Amino acid sequence: MSHESVYCKTDLSSVSRGDGRPPETKRWTCGHRSQQQEPGQREAGASPQVEHQQIQGGRSLTQQLRSQLPDLTVLSLPPQCTRQALAERMGRGSRTVDLDLEPRLELLRDDRQRYDHMTKLAQTLASQFAQFSVTQKAMADAFTELSFKTKNLHVEFDMNAEAQKFLSKSTETLQSAINAFTSDMNTLVNKTIEDTMINAKQYEAARIEYDAYRVDLEELNMGPRDAITLPKLEQAQKTFQGQRERYEKVRDDLSVKVKLLEENRVKVLHNQLWLLHSAVAAHCLSCHSFLEKNMQQAVEHLNVASADAPSWLEES
Amino acid sequence: MSHESVYCKTDLSSVSRGDGRPPETKRWTCGHRSQQQEPGQREAGASPQVEHQQIQGGRSLTQQLRSQLPDLTVLSLPPQCTRQALAERMGRGSRTVDLDLEPRLELLRDDRQRYDHMTKLAQTLASQFAQFSVTQKAMADAFTELSFKTKNLHVEFDMNAEAQKFLSKSTETLQSAINAFTSDMNTLVNKTIEDTMINAKQYEAARIEYDAYRVDLEELNMGPRDAITLPKLEQAQKTFQGQRERYEKVRDDLSVKVKLLEENRVKVLHNQLWLLHSAVAAHCLSCHSFLEKNMQQAVEHLNVASADAPSWLEES
Numbered sequence: 001m002s003h004e005s006v007y008c009k010t011d012l013s014s015v016s017r018g019d020g021r022p023p024e025t026k027r028w029t030c031g032h033r034s035q036q037q038e039p040g041q042r043e044a045g046a047s048p049q050v051e052h053q054q055i056q057g058g059r060s061l062t063q064q065l066r067s068q069l070p071d072l073t074v075l076s077l078p079p080q081c082t083r084q085a086l087a088e089r090m091g092r093g094s095r096t097v098d099l100d101l102e103p104r105l106e107l108l109r110d111d112r113q114r115y116d117h118m119t120k121l122a123q124t125l126a127s128q129f130a131q132f133s134v135t136q137k138a139m140a141d142a143f144t145e146l147s148f149k150t151k152n153l154h155v156e157f158d159m160n161a162e163a164q165k166f167l168s169k170s171t172e173t174l175q176s177a178i179n180a181f182t183s184d185m186n187t188l189v190n191k192t193i194e195d196t197m198i199n200a201k202q203y204e205a206a207r208i209e210y211d212a213y214r215v216d217l218e219e220l221n222m223g224p225r226d227a228i229t230l231p232k233l234e235q236a237q238k239t240f241q242g243q244r245e246r247y248e249k250v251r252d253d254l255s256v257k258v259k260l261l262e263e264n265r266v267k268v269l270h271n272q273l274w275l276l277h278s279a280v281a282a283h284c285l286s287c288h289s290f291l292e293k294n295m296q297q298a299v300e301h302l303n304v305a306s307a308d309a310p311s312w313l314e315e316s
Numbered sequence: 317m318s319h320e321s322v323y324c325k326t327d328l329s330s331v332s333r334g335d336g337r338p339p340e341t342k343r344w345t346c347g348h349r350s351q352q353q354e355p356g357q358r359e360a361g362a363s364p365q366v367e368h369q370q371i372q373g374g375r376s377l378t379q380q381l382r383s384q385l386p387d388l389t390v391l392s393l394p395p396q397c398t399r400q401a402l403a404e405r406m407g408r409g410s411r412t413v414d415l416d417l418e419p420r421l422e423l424l425r426d427d428r429q430r431y432d433h434m435t436k437l438a439q440t441l442a443s444q445f446a447q448f449s450v451t452q453k454a455m456a457d458a459f460t461e462l463s464f465k466t467k468n469l470h471v472e473f474d475m476n477a478e479a480q481k482f483l484s485k486s487t488e489t490l491q492s493a494i495n496a497f498t499s500d501m502n503t504l505v506n507k508t509i510e511d512t513m514i515n516a517k518q519y520e521a522a523r524i525e526y527d528a529y530r531v532d533l534e535e536l537n538m539g540p541r542d543a544i545t546l547p548k549l550e551q552a553q554k555t556f557q558g559q560r561e562r563y564e565k566v567r568d569d570l571s572v573k574v575k576l577l578e579e580n581r582v583k584v585l586h587n588q589l590w591l592l593h594s595a596v597a598a599h600c601l602s603c604h605s606f607l608e609k610n611m612q613q614a615v616e617h618l619n620v621a622s623a624d625a626p627s628w629l630e631e632s
Contacts, residue, residue, distance in 0.1 A: 110465075111462075111465070114458065114462055114465065115462075118462065121454050121455045121458055122455065124451050125448075128447060128448050131444055132441075132448070135440050135441050138437050139434070142430065142433055142434045142437055145430065146430055146434065149426075149427070150585075153585050153586060156589035159593055160589050160592060160593055163593055266468050269466075269472065270469060273469070273473065273476050274472065277476055277479055277607070277610070277614075278611075280479060280483070280603075280607060281479075281604070281607035281608065284600050284603040284604040284607055285604050287604075288597070288600040288603075291593070291596060291597035292597065292601075295594075295597060298593075
């Protein structure tokens, strides 16, 4: 699978013109490891989907990424980078988009939110189970007391006391299983995925730096070439190459990490989802088995005890 | 079974003497329907247990009954009755105790409190089930969304979505069953038993009235007998007989009612306790059956779907 990077230059001023035409968008692509194409070289057969993705819709990919940019006032970036980041934030300039990696990152962020929501629901469930177990225990105690106090309902109260006692314990076990699930899900969300998210931020910083030097080079390329500018151009070309290699290294590392995370995540979730389902199923099975036996025992006790005691009206 | 009424005269002043001796207690018994014994006639072989029951302990039977007396300022009682009720409240005078009926009433009050406690716990359980069902539904929705979003975990998420959906519905059914239980228990506690409790209050009022006229007669009996007092004594004897018959009628009616209630209560509770246990058992059975099938289906889907897709590392 090859990486494809797209440089997008967006002049949003055309949007404010209100002429209904799509804003003027310049677009360059460079093959993943190819060094043949120079920045500033426009690619003819560019897919229009990429342009729409960035400008149309409530929140374009550019906007989404912009919102995740680090606070510019805090970072001591070279002036080019600050200018680049600002330009992107204002919806101007051009940025490099990795068409393979960035949608994966976007998906990861979305999934992370969903896993987080699911984990919080499971935590709610666990805390409800905890309250539940306490009530069941209290009911078991109430039934036990009534069983001692009420001779002619001893079997029935005792049956329910035993049932609630068992349910209370089984609920506690299930609660532990759900706690284990939420704990492992929290590790996935707040450690494993978070770790990749930190790398994604580093990648974003490297991308801005790379784009800044790329824009520098483009501007010099568009200017006149004389004895003063040629050495500058050469230097800019060199810096650009260095930044490009650095950017590609960071991107490739992140790409591998994201793919490994995807596999790991599937394995972890596969196991966790089976464990969760099995824990619920085991709880239901054990409760069902116990309650069935409990009822049989009660029926036997009642058959032994009640030679159907007559009413006091019949007695006299 | 015969009724036994005991008249208890208690002078609590001896308790304050602090001489360690039991307080001076006069005790008379009369057979349920026998008219031979006159009030004021002391019975020789009286069981000392009855005396202890009334005077010793933190809260004697007399004290318990006294706390249930109606507010004297509200009722327009004949002066004798007010005097009798006041004397009882101050721990003086004598009162008639039905040794068969009053312990039954005491037991009924105690049981009523226990049933009420049990019903409140069941209500708590039902409301916890309601919250629970909502969380399970939300989890089912979260799993369903994740199932659509995650192709390679579709089966696992879907399995858990179906499980939570089923559990949510089954929990709702169980909640309805527990609501039916609490509703029927509330009827028993707040209508059926309450109805008998109202009769018990009427019985208590009749008992006070009877005791008031009994004490009147006793006092006249102890005084001189002459042309002025004899007609008064005759009149008092007549009134006493009338009150006694009234008291005995009320007591007999209440006694029958209490016994019928005891039988009815046992039947109601027997049914309710079986229904409750069966509802819990049915919930566990249906959940168990569903989850087992659900897991089998998921395993089949996974077997069909996964010719164990290789890692992207293996793919390349």
